[in-house]
């Protein structure tokens with residue numbers, strides 16, 4: 575089953591509740607956190623997360639593009655995120671492992687992400703410890719960028735490693751996802767698709783979400 579995670583980075587923040595309502599047929603709300611250090615942009619953080627948590631019962635998928643994942647992992651887990659995804663490049667292995675434990679101790683799911691230049695193998699040592707692997711299909715930091723097709727082999731490599739080990743880790747992709755690139759990512763083995771600009775610029779967002787799931791094909 576393909577899951578769709580609209581990224582509210584592309585939503586109108588002045589009308590965030592209505593924007594979330596407009597995508598409530600999706601599976602997750604993707605919540606992009608940027609600190610201006612790990613990526614050259616600043617987005618939203620814990621105060622907005624708390625408001626969104628009060629507003630919706632949808633699964634909140636927090637993507638932490640921050641330089642201090644160990645400090646913040648538990649804070650996001652206890653303030654409403656259902657899935658907390660960190661970047662493997664952001665901290666040494668012992669800190670990443672402690673952050674994953676912290677998230678699990680709060681009863682939430684832990685994800686680990688790789689930037690485009692980081693190989694799939696960087697996630698292999700963690701696959702038994704995580705619930706979700708996230709392959710960035712653009713350089714993190716901004717919505718609306720072009721999909722990087724050379725990430726498809728990385729998705730396939732992670733899918734086969736997950737299958738070979740008999741794990742149930744979700745495989746998410748993020749960046750430049752539209753119905754065409756969604757199809758390519760699903761063929762390569764992804765099962766969770768993040769999409770920001772493609773969904774929020776559509777007038778019929780529910781139809782766009784169905785198209786991303788591949789449901790509109792004749």
Ligand code: DX5
Nearest residue numbers: 581714715717718750770771
């Ligand atoms: C980029 C973010 C993405 C972004 C995707 O750093 O992690 O979640 O919102 O936006 P689109 O779908 O427009 O590429």
Ligand code: ZN
Nearest residue numbers: 606637748768
């Ligand atoms: Zn994201």
